[in-house]
Amino acid sequence: MPDQPQPSRAEALWAAVRKTPEKRPTPESMVRDLYGQTRRGSPNTKGAAAQLGVSQRTVQRWLKQGMPKRSAAAENLTQQHGSWRASPAGRRARLSTRRESRLRNKGTQMVFYGKVRISADERRRGTTVTIGPERMAQILDAALAADDQLALASLEEAFGEAFGGSVTLVEIDQLDTFG
Numbered sequence: 001m002p003d004q005p006q007p008s009r010a011e012a013l014w015a016a017v018r019k020t021p022e023k024r025p026t027p028e029s030m031v032r033d034l035y036g037q038t039r040r041g042s043p044n045t046k047g048a049a050a051q052l053g054v055s056q057r058t059v060q061r062w063l064k065q066g067m068p069k070r071s072a073a074a075e076n077l078t079q080q081h082g083s084w085r086a087s088p089a090g091r092r093a094r095l096s097t098r099r100e101s102r103l104r105n106k107g108t109q110m111v112f113y114g115k116v117r118i119s120a121d122e123r124r125r126g127t128t129v130t131i132g133p134e135r136m137a138q139i140l141d142a143a144l145a146a147d148d149q150l151a152l153a154s155l156e157e158a159f160g161e162a163f164g165g166s167v168t169l170v171e172i173d174q175l176d177t178f179g
Contacts, residue, residue, distance in 0.1 A: 104136065112159070117168040
């Protein structure tokens with residue numbers, strides 16, 4: 001079994017903030033996310049078809065039978081959805097309001113495993129750091145605005161406050177939140 005590619009530092013941070021694992025998007029969820037839903041609550045296949053340049057029946061077939069392997073329109077839908085997921089709107093939709101409120105009001109504890117540089121000392125470490133609500137709000141604001149660099153900088157500042165020095169999270173093997 002091939003190894004899974006290592007997630008980027010930003011992906012690891014976003015996964016820790018969300019806490020729930022990412023599910024592979026279905027054609028139905030992609031159409032619903034990008035084109036909304038009808039009054040009856042079903043995905044807007046008509047709007048999707050118009051934007052993708054295919055018939056409404058084709059989009060309906062994708063919802064029932066899955067996406068075709070080779071289709072420019074299906075590939076376009078997948079790429080658009082990937083871009084949407086990384087956008088501020090996509091991130092906000094995937095973070096529950098209950099989870100966001102909990103992190104903003106109470107903060108969290110983050111468990112980190114990976115390579116870290118504290119001042120001039122770089123090595124592999126495992127540690128738990130308590131992040132207060134104010135700092136967690138900064139991290140959330142940056143992550144939800146899709147500003148991954150600022151979110152990581154705020155996270156590194158929180159670790160620096162805990163360690164009493166300058167901290168760089170060089171590699172993130174695992175990053176989880178408790179609470």
